Amino acid sequence: MPHDHLSTTFAALADPTRRAILARLALGETSVTELAAPFEMSLPAVTKHLKVLQRAGLITQGRQAQWRPCKLEAKPLQEAGSWIEQYRQFWEQRLDRLDEYLRDLQTGQKPG
Amino acid sequence: MPHDHLSTTFAALADPTRRAILARLALGETSVTELAAPFEMSLPAVTKHLKVLQRAGLITQGRQAQWRPCKLEAKPLQEAGSWIEQYRQFWEQRLDRLDEYLRDLQTGQKPG
DNA sequence: CTTGTAATTTACCAACAGGTTAAATGTAAA
DNA sequence: TTTACATTTAACCTGTTGGTAAATTACAAG
Numbered sequence: 001m002p003h004d005h006l007s008t009t010f011a012a013l014a015d016p017t018r019r020a021i022l023a024r025l026a027l028g029e030t031s032v033t034e035l036a037a038p039f040e041m042s043l044p045a046v047t048k049h050l051k052v053l054q055r056a057g058l059i060t061q062g063r064q065a066q067w068r069p070c071k072l073e074a075k076p077l078q079e080a081g082s083w084i085e086q087y088r089q090f091w092e093q094r095l096d097r098l099d100e101y102l103r104d105l106q107t108g109q110k111p112g
Numbered sequence: 113m114p115h116d117h118l119s120t121t122f123a124a125l126a127d128p129t130r131r132a133i134l135a136r137l138a139l140g141e142t143s144v145t146e147l148a149a150p151f152e153m154s155l156p157a158v159t160k161h162l163k164v165l166q167r168a169g170l171i172t173q174g175r176q177a178q179w180r181p182c183k184l185e186a187k188p189l190q191e192a193g194s195w196i197e198q199y200r201q202f203w204e205q206r207l208d209r210l211d212e213y214l215r216d217l218q219t220g221q222k223p224g
Numbered sequence: 225c226t227t228g229t230a231a232t233t234t235a236c237c238a239a240c241a242g243g244t245t246a247a248a249t250g251t252a253a254a
Numbered sequence: 255t256t257t258a259c260a261t262t263t264a265a266c267c268t269g270t271t272g273g274t275a276a277a278t279t280a281c282a283a284g
Contacts (some may be wrong), residue, residue, distance in 0.1 A: 002272095007126045014122035017116055018193070026202055034263060045243055047262060052241090066251045074203030081196040083131070086190055090138050091186030092252085105259045127272085144231060157273055159232060178230045178281045224262090226279070226284085233278065240271075254256085 006083060009076040017041070018049050025059060025072035032068060095106035118195060121188040124168035129153070130161050137171060137184035144180055 011019055021035055036046040050070060053059045057076045061068045124130055133147055148158040162182060165171045169188045173180045 002126075002128055004128055006131070007128055009123050009128035011241095013196075014114075014119045014126055016116055016119055017242095017277095021116070026199060033259090041242090043242065043261070044245085048242070070262065072202065074197075074199065077196055077199045078203050081193065082198070083125075084193040084196065086191070087134075087138060087184075087186070087258080088191045090184065091190050108208075122269095129272095145229090153272085155231070156233080156275085160272070163232095180231065217275065227282100228284100229282085230280080231278100232280095234276085235274100237274080238272095242267105243269105244265100244267080245271105246264085248268085249261080250259100251261105252257100252259080254258095 005076075006079065008056045009058065009080045012052050012058055012076075013080065015049070015052075017046075018053055021046075021053065022058060022072060022077075025070055029062075029069045029071045032070065035070060037047060047051075117188075118191065119172065120168045122172055124164050124188075127157075127161070127164075130165055133158075133161060133165065133182075134170060134184060134189075137182055141174075141181045141183045144182065148183060151194065161187045 013022075017039060020038065024030065024035060031052065032043070032046060035050070036043050039046065044067075050059065050061070054061065055082055059070050060073055061070050125134075129151060132150065136142065136147060136150075143164065144155070144158060148155050149160070151158065162171065163172070166173065169185055171182050171183050172185055
């Protein structure tokens with residue numbers, strides 16, 4: 001709900017329908033109707049999801065006759081990825097400690 | 113709002129207060145009061161944010177006397193990171209195309 | 225057993241999210 | 255110019271979020 005960039009992106013990703021839409025768009029541009037097909041919800045509901053993705057900059061929509069083909073945009077995903085990446089060191093460090101612990105077990109030392 | 117794991121994690125990350133709390137916890141465990149200090153909101157509001165983080169598995173809370181020290185947990189971050197990582201190829205590919213485009217400009221060729 | 229500190233719970237509120245159906249818009253094609 | 259298709263907008267409903275203030279629980283120390 002807050003209007004900062006990263007929050008908007010994460011909020012957009014916090015819905016399985018929207019993530020599925022992004023997954024489909026990673027395969028290539030497509031129309032709203034085709035995007036909506038796999039879901040059991042109404043078309044207006046999908047339109048709303050697309051708006052959320054659009055506001056987050058995760059997709060853009062073009063115009064071809066009566067179709068409005070959607071296209072995946074990489075930048076916000078990249079930014080969200082970078083934010084999480086900051087913590088990679090944290091979790092790798094924890095895995096390293098587990099590694100160490102397991103090694104200590106094998107060599108019969110008491111883990112400290 | 114959906115109750116699947118990844119959605120819960122992304123929803124938890126979609127708030128600057130909660131991301132700031134995680135950033136603080138990356139430096140080490142600490143109490144609720146200390147976590148709340150940088151923010152202008154009330155303590156109950158922070159407690160609520162901690163609950164959201166907890167339900168997402170992003171933190172755990174221990175017990176020492178009247179304190180309930182919070183600790184960052186890596187796993188959900190890792191999972192969210194992995195999900196986004198799927199798209200790395202997508203955005204790197206786009207950067208490659210930009211690269212190519214810029215190279216073509218320099219060598220005086222018309223980009224196709 | 226009273227006082228102070230840490231944190232949570234409860235009750236409440238306004239704003240928003242995600243869905244619906246029905247109506248409107250824009251474009252192509254007959 | 256009518257018909258059909260693709261998509262959006264409008265109006266509405268329900269449940270959730272993020273905040274508040276006030277009361278409550280839990281523990282430590284005088």
